Amino acid sequence: MKTETKAVDINRNIGDFAYPEVHVRDAGAGLSEKTVHYISDVKEDPDWVREFRLRGLKTFLEKPLPTHWASKDLETIDFDKIRYYLAPGTGAKRSWDEVPEDIKRTFERLGIPEQERKFLAGVEAQFDSEAVYSNIKKAVGEQGVIFVGSTEGLKNHPEIFRKWFGKVIPIADNKFSALNSAVFSGGSFIYVPPGVKVKHPLQAYFRINAENFGQFERTLIIADEGSEVTYMEGCTAPKFNTATLHSAVVELVALKGAKIQYITVQNWSANVFNLVTKRGLAHENAEVKWIDCNIGSRLTMKYPGVVLKGRKARGEVLSIALANNGQHQDTGAKMIHAADETTSNIISKSISVGTGRATYRGLVHVPKHLKNCKNNTECDALLINATSRTDTYPAITVRGTGNAVQHEASVSQVSADQIFYMQQRGLTEAQAMSLSVNGFVNDLVRQFPMEYSVELKRLIELEMEGSVG
Amino acid sequence: MPLTTDNELANTRSILSGPASSRDLPDWFREQQQAAWQKFEAIARPTRKDQPWRFSSVDLLDLTPFKSSAELSEEDRRNILKYSRGLHEFAGRMIFAGDQLVERDIVSDDLKKRGVIFQPLERAMVEHADLFRKYFMSTEAKLGSAKFAALHQAMVSSGTFLFVPRGVEIKLPIEIFHWLRGQDVSVFPHLLLIADELAKVTVVEHFSSCDRSAAGFACGVNDLIVGPGANVTYVCAQNWSEKVIGIQINSSKVDHDGSVKSLNLNLGSRYSRFESLSRLIGEGSRSDMLAVAVADGEQEFDARTLQDHVSPRTASDLLYKNALSDRARCTFGGLIRVEPHAHFTDAYQKVRNLLLSDDAEANSMPGLEILADNVRCTHGATSGQINEDEMFYLRSRGIPVKVAQRLIVTGFLNEVIGRLEQPPLADHLNRLIEGKFAQSAK
Numbered sequence: 001m002k003t004e005t006k007a008v009d010i011n012r013n014i015g016d017f018a019y020p021e022v023h024v025r026d027a028g029a030g031l032s033e034k035t036v037h038y039i040s041d042v043k044e045d046p047d048w049v050r051e052f053r054l055r056g057l058k059t060f061l062e063k064p065l066p067t068h069w070a071s072k073d074l075e076t077i078d079f080d081k082i083r084y085y086l087a088p089g090t091g092a093k094r095s096w097d098e099v100p101e102d103i104k105r106t107f108e109r110l111g112i113p114e115q116e117r118k119f120l121a122g123v124e125a126q127f128d129s130e131a132v133y134s135n136i137k138k139a140v141g142e143q144g145v146i147f148v149g150s151t152e153g154l155k156n157h158p159e160i161f162r163k164w165f166g167k168v169i170p171i172a173d174n175k176f177s178a179l180n181s182a183v184f185s186g187g188s189f190i191y192v193p194p195g196v197k198v199k200h201p202l203q204a205y206f207r208i209n210a211e212n213f214g215q216f217e218r219t220l221i222i223a224d225e226g227s228e229v230t231y232m233e234g235c236t237a238p239k240f241n242t243a244t245l246h247s248a249v250v251e252l253v254a255l256k257g258a259k260i261q262y263i264t265v266q267n268w269s270a271n272v273f274n275l276v277t278k279r280g281l282a283h284e285n286a287e288v289k290w291i292d293c294n295i296g297s298r299l300t301m302k303y304p305g306v307v308l309k310g311r312k313a314r315g316e317v318l319s320i321a322l323a324n325n326g327q328h329q330d331t332g333a334k335m336i337h338a339a340d341e342t343t344s345n346i347i348s349k350s351i352s353v354g355t356g357r358a359t360y361r362g363l364v365h366v367p368k369h370l371k372n373c374k375n376n377t378e379c380d381a382l383l384i385n386a387t388s389r390t391d392t393y394p395a396i397t398v399r400g401t402g403n404a405v406q407h408e409a410s411v412s413q414v415s416a417d418q419i420f421y422m423q424q425r426g427l428t429e430a431q432a433m434s435l436s437v438n439g440f441v442n443d444l445v446r447q448f449p450m451e452y453s454v455e456l457k458r459l460i461e462l463e464m465e466g467s468v469g
Numbered sequence: 470m471p472l473t474t475d476n477e478l479a480n481t482r483s484i485l486s487g488p489a490s491s492r493d494l495p496d497w498f499r500e501q502q503q504a505a506w507q508k509f510e511a512i513a514r515p516t517r518k519d520q521p522w523r524f525s526s527v528d529l530l531d532l533t534p535f536k537s538s539a540e541l542s543e544e545d546r547r548n549i550l551k552y553s554r555g556l557h558e559f560a561g562r563m564i565f566a567g568d569q570l571v572e573r574d575i576v577s578d579d580l581k582k583r584g585v586i587f588q589p590l591e592r593a594m595v596e597h598a599d600l601f602r603k604y605f606m607s608t609e610a611k612l613g614s615a616k617f618a619a620l621h622q623a624m625v626s627s628g629t630f631l632f633v634p635r636g637v638e639i640k641l642p643i644e645i646f647h648w649l650r651g652q653d654v655s656v657f658p659h660l661l662l663i664a665d666e667l668a669k670v671t672v673v674e675h676f677s678s679c680d681r682s683a684a685g686f687a688c689g690v691n692d693l694i695v696g697p698g699a700n701v702t703y704v705c706a707q708n709w710s711e712k713v714i715g716i717q718i719n720s721s722k723v724d725h726d727g728s729v730k731s732l733n734l735n736l737g738s739r740y741s742r743f744e745s746l747s748r749l750i751g752e753g754s755r756s757d758m759l760a761v762a763v764a765d766g767e768q769e770f771d772a773r774t775l776q777d778h779v780s781p782r783t784a785s786d787l788l789y790k791n792a793l794s795d796r797a798r799c800t801f802g803g804l805i806r807v808e809p810h811a812h813f814t815d816a817y818q819k820v821r822n823l824l825l826s827d828d829a830e831a832n833s834m835p836g837l838e839i840l841a842d843n844v845r846c847t848h849g850a851t852s853g854q855i856n857e858d859e860m861f862y863l864r865s866r867g868i869p870v871k872v873a874q875r876l877i878v879t880g881f882l883n884e885v886i887g888r889l890e891q892p893p894l895a896d897h898l899n900r901l902i903e904g905k906f907a908q909s910a911k
Contacts, residue, residue: 069520368827383842386812392837395523398852400827405853411839411846 025129027085027183029212033057036182039085043151043185048162056171056181063175071328073299077273082214082245084183087130099125099133122147122202126217128210129185136202144193145229147202150218153189160191164222168251168281168307176301177277180216180249187217187248192227192258201263201449206235206246208272214245221251223258223286232263232452235296243298244272252280252288256310259287263452267459268296270327276302279334282342284310291448294321294329295459303361305334308342308373315344318448320441320456323356323388324463332361332394337373337403346377349441352388353463359391360409368399379409382440384433384464414440434464481536484655484686488623489537497602498594505606505622512616521613524800524832525771529714529740535655535686537624538567545650546571548679553646555675556897560641561587566648566679568627568656576639584634587643590659593630600632604663604694608720612744612773617716621657621690628659633668635696642671642702642894649678649685649709658689664699664727671702673894678710678737685713687738693721693729697751701729704894706901709737711766718744725751725780732889734898735762735770736905742771749776749783749811758787759889761882763902764797764829765909774803776818778811787818790885792878793829794909804836805848811841818848823855823881825874875906 027038036057040050065074122136124147136147146157154161171181188204208215223229235246246268254260260280268274274297280288290304306315317333335344350358360379381390392409414436422432438445438457445453482489488502514530515522541549549566562574576587586597594601610618629645647658664670678685687709695701701721709715715738721729733743747756762770776785791799805816822831833850855877863873882902886895 068518368830381837381839383839383844386842387809388842390837390839392835392848394833394835394850396833396850396852397524397830398822398824398832399830401824401829401854402827403852403854405851407833407835407848407850409835409837409848411837411844413842413844 025085025087027083029083030080031057031082031084031183035084039183039185042085042087046154046158049154052166052171053182056178059172059178060175060182063172063178065175070301071299071330073328074273077243077245081212083210083212084214084216085185086128086210086213087185095135124149124188124204126186126204126206128208128213128215140198143196145196145198146189146191148189150184150187150189150220153220157189157191160222161189161220164251164253165220168253168279169249169277173277176247176275177249180218180247180277183214184216184218184249186215187219188221188231189219190221190229190231192223192229194224195226197228198230201230201232203232203234206233208244208246212242212244214247217248219248219250221260221262222253223255223260225255226257228259230261230263230449232265234265235268242271246272246274246276248276250276250278254280254282254286254288256283257285258283259289261289261291263291263449264293265452265456266294266296266300270296270298272297274300274302276300278302278304280306280315282306282308282310282313282315285312286310287314287316289316290318290333292317292319292331293456294319294331295463297327297329299328299330301330303332303334303363305336306344307336307338308344309338311339312341313339314342317346317348318444319348320444321348321350321358322460322463323350323352323358325354325356328357328359330359330361332359334363335365335375337366337370337375340370341372342370343374345375347444348379349382349444350380350390351382351384351437351440352390353384355387357389357391359393362394364394364396364405364407366398366400366403366405370400371402373403375405377407380440381409381411382437383411383413384437430464434461437464481539481654483533484535484537484624485532494591495594495598502623505619509616509619509623512619515613515616519613521773521802523802523834525742526740526769526798532686534653534684536653538569538654538656539651541566541569541571541650549648549650552679553675555644555646555673556642556893558641558893559644560639562644563587563589563629564646565627565658567650567654568658570627576643580637580639583637585637585639586630586632588630590625590628590630590661597630597632600663601630601661604661604692606690606692608692608722608746608748610718610744612746612775614716614718614742614744617688618690618718621659621688621718624655624688625657625659625690629661631660631662631670631672633664633670635665636667638669639671642673645672645674647674647676647687647689649683649687649713650680652680652683653685654683655686655688658687660691662692662701662703663694664696664701666696667698668696669700671704671891671894673704674706676705676707676709676715676737678713681710683710683712685710687713687715687717689717691717691719693731695721695723695727695729695754697724698726699724700727702889702891703729703731704734704889704898705732706734706898707737707741708901709741711737711739711768713738715741717742720746720748721756722748722750723754723756726753727751728755728757730757730759730889732759732761732885734901735760735764736901739767740769740771742773744773746775747777747785748779749785750779752780752782754780754783756785757888758785759885760789761885761898762791762799763878763882763905764791764799765794767796769798771800772802776803776805776816778805778807778814778816781811782813783811784815785817788885788888789820790823790882791821791831792823792825792881793831794825796826796828798830798832800832801850802834802836803848804838805846806838807841807844807846809840812843814841814844814846816844816846820850822852823878824852825855825878
């Protein structure tokens with residue numbers, strides 16, 4: 001029925017293993033100015049970064065948890081028990097041979113080096129707080145493309161890095177962006193020079209290996225005029241007994257006529273709090289496209305956004321969320337129109353299984369005196385069991401007469417007739433259900449790169465196992 | 470109509486001094502009012518950060534200037550009676566000004582014999598205490614205005630009580646008028662409607678100001694209790710003066726196989742918040758929630774709704790349309806909630822904004838919370854402007870721009886009004902809308 005590919009492995013069970021920790025650098029549990037100084041010292045931050053971190057900490061401590069609208073589950077995060085920085089004490093390697101044996105084994109089991117050889121233009125692998133491996137193909141590097149960890153980026157390319165860092169998502173955007181600003185470590189820095197079209201995707205792989213750990217990577221991607229780049233990230237963690245926190249900040253800048261496509265397959269284990277802020281800035285004629293698949297984690301809160309700053313800029317969010325027993329996928333999109341003739345498109349599909357809860361939260365803003373802005377939003381939710389839950393909370397503001405905005409949402413369940421029909425033809429109920437669910441997301445999945453869509457389909461099948469009967 | 474004199478103002482008291490004690494009301498009721506007053510004082514004023522008040526101009530809710538109404542003179546009463554013109558035919562009528570009963574046209578003798586009760590609140594709470602106490606303020610204000618519901622309960626002094634017994638059908642509508650009279654005066658309109666099993670009734674409420682330039686404050690509560698198989702239609706035509714701050718808290722509770730249809734027409738006021746909660750508590754019940762707003766100048770309409778599906782096999786259908794010009798703002802915050810086990814729910818929610826000027830603003834928050842499966846729930850929100858082709862078509866037939874625009878807006882709004890399926894009512898509402906157009910054309 002399907003071609004077997006060993007692409008990005010998002011099979012949950014494959015990620016469920018852990019090696020003993022051998023961290024040389026450990027900031028200890030809890031968060032204070034001391035923690036921030038420790039991280040700054042270890043990373044030999046320039047002064048402006050240290051100050052940036054301290055401002056982040058202050059803002060984080062001042063801001064309340066957003067529980068007046070968000071899940072009360074956030075209150076169960078014990079910020080004093082989390083360890084904010086763990087690293088093996090060695091820099092990122094350019095060759096897998098130099099990566100410490102146990103860490104290499106981890107990524108080999110996840111299939112990363114193999115994929116790199118096959119179809120990626122560059123790979124970065126992050127293990128807890130720091131990148132352990134980072135490499136791009138020679139041909140891509142020769143075009144002037146920079147693909148390094150954020151630490152290396154801010155040290156070696158300060159002239160580009162500093163200009164955009166923290167500009168798309170300010171420290172005080174929300175409590176968790178402030179937390180990330182205080183303790184960020186790892187993540188990618190990418191710069192694509194004018195006119196360069198990176199043919200193959202760049203990939204980052206994030207792995208949490210330690211218990212009670214918080215991963216706070218920071219990614220900054222700048223696509224200069226007329227350039228194109230696709231970035232993919234994957235993430236896994238073992239199934240620990242205690243909750244783990246992942247709170248990333250991702251900033252994208254698409255300069256005039258540039259295109260950035262950012263693909264996430266989030267498959268954290270079911271005790272990870274995944275609280276991520278992602279936003280892109282699209283200049284004139286530029287395009288920012290987020291493809292966001294959320295399958296794992298205990299609670300995900302993530303609303304990728306695009307600020308449409310230049311004329312004719314385009315923003316798009318394609319989102320698939322699957323909430324299984326005990327999971328809450330609180331995802332959505334933000335589209336801020338700030339120039340004439342900007343267009344945005346949001347398509348969100350969610351599936352709630354068992355006691356899972358899928359939430360769509362959206363924001364579309366069209367201020368006055370803009371002309372010919374268009375937004376289209378579609379949210380479809382599929383409920384599998386009687387205990388499943390789904391919510392939709394969009395907020396749409398439109399001023400003035402020159403714009404068109406439409407929002408549509410529907411909630412349905414798998415039709416009994418469909419299931420009956422398929423069972424007539426010899427499929428089991430579970431197979432029929434899985435096929436229906438794949439059909440539900442199919443038109444969206446088809447827009448993904450092939451390697452992702454095949455794996456995603458397989459993953460959905462896996463999640464649907466045992467959901468009926 | 471004559472303006473209030475200074476002399477009259479001297480006899481009124483600020484609403485923030487709490488409920489008056491010297492009223493001729495039963496002790497239990499006055500105790501409830503005191504308790505409600507304490508609740509009002511205990512609850513903090515809403516801020517925009519409160520999710521139910523997002524986008525709302527909460528700063529306008531300063532109640533300090535507002536006073537209770539002065540006693541009406543005989544001349545006032547005559548004038549008010551003269552201006553209380555609504556439908557041509559009605560089954561019964563009650564007219565209030567400044568929360569004082571001006572007139573009650575009795576329901577026909579036949580209906581009275583069959584047990585229809587149509588009384589001012591203060592009489593019903595004595596004569597039908599059991600029924601009254603069972604339902605009065607029995608629905609919690611869940612959509613953000615708990616503070617104002619408490620204020621209403623503390624201050625309410627009159628209103629309408631309507632009980633339609635089992636199987637009784639009142640063919641013609643019942644009409645209720647509430648007038649605001651004088652500068653900075655407040656009113657607390659109340660309607661408690663109980664339709665027993667298989668009863669059928671239509672109620673139309675008119676909210677207007679005697680003086681079109683007087684500021685004022687209106688804080689109304691309206692509870693519709695719809696019994697098994699009963700059928701209730703409720704229309705509210707809000708046409709306060711353009712300086713009035715209004716809060717209206719409406720709820721309906723629908724038992725099995727009952728149905729309710731409500732329509733809010735918003736034309737007047739500086740700021741008007743409408744909360745509509747419909748609870749479908751019995752299997753097979755249905756709620757149609759309709760609203761039309763024509764906003765211009767600095768007007769702000771803030772509508773919050775909840776379609777609460779508690780039982781299986783229930784249906785709800787919401788359609789709100791706003792036409793906005795000048796610097797007007799409209800906010801819609803709606804939620805379809807399907808409770809656990811409310812399977813086979815069929816719910817629909819749609820809000821459409823027609824923006825007629827560059828400074829108008831529409832905020833839409835159509836929400837869904839689904840805790841059951843086997844449901845069909847959809848919602849939609851659109852914001853757009855007049856289709857250029859339609860405009861061109863009308864203009865090419867010699868219709869001036871202003872008139873063409875008005876025709877298109879009328880057509881846009883008519884879809885909602887037509888859903889009432891009661892032509893005399895629809896005609897009346899269209900006349901009110903035309904009146905507003907005529908006024909803004911001046």
